[in-house]
Amino acid sequence: MIDFEALAQAMGELDEDTVKEFLEQVMAEGGSDAGKAMDACQKGMDTVGKLFEEGEYFVGDLIYAGELMTDAVETLKDALVGTENTGKKAKMILCTVKDDLHDIGKNIVRSMLEAGGFEVVDLGIDVPPQKVVEAAKDEGISIIALSGVLTLALDSMKATVRAFADAGMRDQVKIIIGGAPVSEDACRAIGADEWAHSPQKTVSVCRDWAGI
Amino acid sequence: MPVLTVLPDGRQLSVPVGTGLLKRLRQAGFYPDAPCGGLGKCGKCRVSVNGAEVLACQTAVEADMTVLLPERYRLYFPASSGKPGTGALLAFDIGTTTVVCYLLSDTGEILATASALNPQTAFGADVVSRIRAALAGEGSALTAAVRRCMEALVGSVCETGSTDPAAIRRVAVVGNSCMQQLFLGLPVENLARPPFAPLLRQAKTVACGPVLPCCPAAELLLVPDIGGFLGADILGCVLAENLQETEELTLLLDIGTNGEMVLGSRKGLLACATAAGPALEGAGIHFGMRGTDGAIDRVWVENGNLRFHILGGGEPKGLCGSGLIDAVAVFLEAGQINRRGRVAADLHLTQRIFLSQEDIRQVQLAKGAIRAGIELLAEQMGVKMEEIQRVFLAGAFGSALNPASACRIGLIPEELLEKITPVGNAAGAGAICLAWDESALTLAQALAEQIRTIELSSLSGFPRRFAKSMEFREAKS
Numbered sequence: 287m288i289d290f291e292a293l294a295q296a297m298g299e300l301d302e303d304t305v306k307e308f309l310e311q312v313m314a315e316g317g318s319d320a321g322k323a324m325d326a327c328q329k330g331m332d333t334v335g336k337l338f339e340e341g342e343y344f345v346g347d348l349i350y351a352g353e354l355m356t357d358a359v360e361t362l363k364d365a366l367v368g369t370e371n372t373g374k375k376a377k378m379i380l381c382t383v384k385d386d387l388h389d390i391g392k393n394i395v396r397s398m399l400e401a402g403g404f405e406v407v408d409l410g411i412d413v414p415p416q417k418v419v420e421a422a423k424d425e426g427i428s429i430i431a432l433s434g435v436l437t438l439a440l441d442s443m444k445a446t447v448r449a450f451a452d453a454g455m456r457d458q459v460k461i462i463i464g465g466a467p468v469s470e471d472a473c474r475a476i477g478a479d480e481w482a483h484s485p486q487k488t489v490s491v492c493r494d495w496a497g498i
Numbered sequence: 499m500p501v502l503t504v505l506p507d508g509r510q511l512s513v514p515v516g517t518g519l520l521k522r523l524r525q526a527g528f529y530p531d532a533p534c535g536g537l538g539k540c541g542k543c544r545v546s547v548n549g550a551e552v553l554a555c556q557t558a559v560e561a562d563m564t565v566l567l568p569e570r571y572r573l574y575f576p577a578s579s580g581k582p583g584t585g586a587l588l589a590f591d592i593g594t595t596t597v598v599c600y601l602l603s604d605t606g607e608i609l610a611t612a613s614a615l616n617p618q619t620a621f622g623a624d625v626v627s628r629i630r631a632a633l634a635g636e637g638s639a640l641t642a643a644v645r646r647c648m649e650a651l652v653g654s655v656c657e658t659g660s661t662d663p664a665a666i667r668r669v670a671v672v673g674n675s676c677m678q679q680l681f682l683g684l685p686v687e688n689l690a691r692p693p694f695a696p697l698l699r700q701a702k703t704v705a706c707g708p709v710l711p712c713c714p715a716a717e718l719l720l721v722p723d724i725g726g727f728l729g730a731d732i733l734g735c736v737l738a739e740n741l742q743e744t745e746e747l748t749l750l751l752d753i754g755t756n757g758e759m760v761l762g763s764r765k766g767l768l769a770c771a772t773a774a775g776p777a778l779e780g781a782g783i784h785f786g787m788r789g790t791d792g793a794i795d796r797v798w799v800e801n802g803n804l805r806f807h808i809l810g811g812g813e814p815k816g817l818c819g820s821g822l823i824d825a826v827a828v829f830l831e832a833g834q835i836n837r838r839g840r841v842a843a844d845l846h847l848t849q850r851i852f853l854s855q856e857d858i859r860q861v862q863l864a865k866g867a868i869r870a871g872i873e874l875l876a877e878q879m880g881v882k883m884e885e886i887q888r889v890f891l892a893g894a895f896g897s898a899l900n901p902a903s904a905c906r907i908g909l910i911p912e913e914l915l916e917k918i919t920p921v922g923n924a925a926g927a928g929a930i931c932l933a934w935d936e937s938a939l940t941l942a943q944a945l946a947e948q949i950r951t952i953e954l955s956s957l958s959g960f961p962r963r964f965a966k967s968m969e970f971r972e973a974k975s
Contacts, residue, residue, distance in 0.1 A: 341840070341855060342838070342840055343838060344838060344839055344840075344859055344862060344968065345859075345863070345965075345968070346838075346839075346862065346866060346964070346965040346966070346967075346968030346969065347838055347965070349961050349962070349964065349965035350962065350965040350966070352961075353961065353962050353965070385690075385691045385692065387692050387955065388955070389955075390955075390961050390964070393961065412692060436626075436690075437626075437630055438630075438690060438691070
């Protein structure tokens with residue numbers, strides 16, 4: 287029997303070897319506990335997010351957590367298919383905006399969002415406004431998270447919000463912007479609904495919007 | 499129109515109502531430190547207005563105003579050293595922080611040297627803030643600032659070297675891509691957006707007069723950039739150290755605001771740039787400062803007591819880059835910083851001067867970026883760290899750095915400690931080669947084409963490596 291509490295704790299402490307051992311044990315035992323193991327990893331990620339907000343963890347730890355989470359999904363994925371581990375997932379769009387190639391922050395947020403119960407449509411980096419609008423239209427998605435590191439990204443965020451307005455869809459979507467250059471002022475100037483510096487806030491805002 | 503009186507000089511400037519104080523000061527040739535680029539974040543452009551302390555970047559001139567500038571805000575030129583002779587050539591290294599000028603004889607002998615703070619510092623400490631300023635319409639102001647500084651340096655070295663500037667035959671300039679383009683008055687849009695392609699791809703010779711009127715008869719040598727963030731300065735370092743001909747596997751590190759590095763030997767050279775940020779030069783650090791009088795530049799422990807050295811003696815004002823790295827190494831060894839960079843409380847050097855949690859975080863980002871660059875460069879070349887035979891530390895900061903501390907904090911892998919040699923201003927040495935050796939420009943062109951570059955962020959292993967590189971080794975208990 288797997289000690290899921292210990293797995294969640296190992297994930298929270300970013301103890302890669304222990305996490306790996308637990309997950310391999312789950313698969314060696316046939317994978318029937320993959321759903322529970324995933325839940326435990328997600329619980330560990332909540333701890334990581336909390337420790338980051340408290341200042342105990344830093345960006346490097348978040349990146350590392352994201353990598354561990356990606357590996358965990360990779361290890362468990364065969365067993366996870368078909369199991370209903372977390373019920374129905376809310377869909378949302380995430381991307382790094384046009385003219386910005388940074389994906390580290392975006393990837394951290396993606397793994398935290400996935401851990402938080404979202405199916406994330408990741409459009410990648412350097413994504414033009416029109417592409418975001420089209421993806422939202424095609425997939426009927428109403429939650430949009432825009433990431434950026436460069437100050438120039440603020441212009442692209444603004445252009446993306448405007449593209450939703452031009453398409454007559456602004457009132458159908460909720461938009462959150464995130465990354466180093468965003469602020470309360472920038473959020474107002476850009477016309478976004480929310481802003482965040484920490485992935486934890488992004489997750490809680492999006493969960494509020496999705497009602498999960 | 500309001501009148502702005504600038505003390506201690508007593509100059510009077512007319513100012514349209516509502517003009518930003520920092521902007522007007524910059525126009526007039528006063529260059530307050532503004533590492534954050536005038537965003538009101540760093541608190542370093544503090545001046546005294548009508549007796550009250552304010553941030554120049556957050557203050558608009560609405561009525562007559564008297565501003566008192568600290569001594570250090572004015573362009574300063576350390577006395578030029580050297581001997582008189584007949585100067586014929588000039589070499590410049592335009593650094594993001596410091597501009598250095600050498601006066602050379604026809605045979606490449608250094609007759610005089612002078613350096614000055616790059617006045618563009620008033621537009622921000624790093625290239626990104628300079629680019630942002632240029633895109634916001636300050637491009638020609640940035641160009642004017644650096645040219646003004648260069649002309650003053652020419653005046654200084656020519657005076658020391660008893661040389662008529664009009665007799666200068668050749669001027670060679672190296673700098674990173676952004677410094678080069680701003681010096682030449684070229685747009686910098688290419689550096690603001692991917693794929694960050696370099697604009698200056700061809701070595702060439704143009705007339706110097708239109709750029710630096712003080713040298714009307716000279717030809718100006720333009721060195722090609724290797725990549726958008728791998729400039730002619732690192733190329734100058736390669737030239738100066740003859741990396742393309744060495745048998746030994748050598749790592750050349752130019753640690754500045756933009757960390758550039760080249761690994762290789764005669765068998766081939768591989769280069770990359772890392773965005774280390776200005777923390778290692780003291781910017782973005784609460785008590786950070788440049789290596790000028792009052793800066794703590796070395797920190798160590800003696801008989802269990804914390805000791806430090808202050809540049810110029812006197813009262814300590816803050817920490818420069820080398821002092822910062824030493825201090826982090828000392829506090830790590832004392833067990834006051836954990837593996838993840840967490841501190842329980844501010845780390846005091848004196849009652850007033852301390853390192854905060856945020857300062858340690860800035861150091862982690864900077865050293866993580868450089869360390870990840872070193873590891874990925876070796877990995878891409880297919881060599882192990884211990885196979886590297888020599889490490890050359892270039893640049894003012896690299897030369898001031900205590901190698902043991904750099905290794906202790908993990909900026910440089912600890913197994914390379916014994917192999918480290920500081921090489922001083924290698925970019926400047928490269929500029930000197932170019933100025934007097936006519937074949938060097940052709941070689942520079944060939945090198946720019948030969949050196950392979952890697953874009954770190956495009957490598958799939960980068961995030962994990964960067965994350966791990968931010969960690970520290972805890973003290974052995």
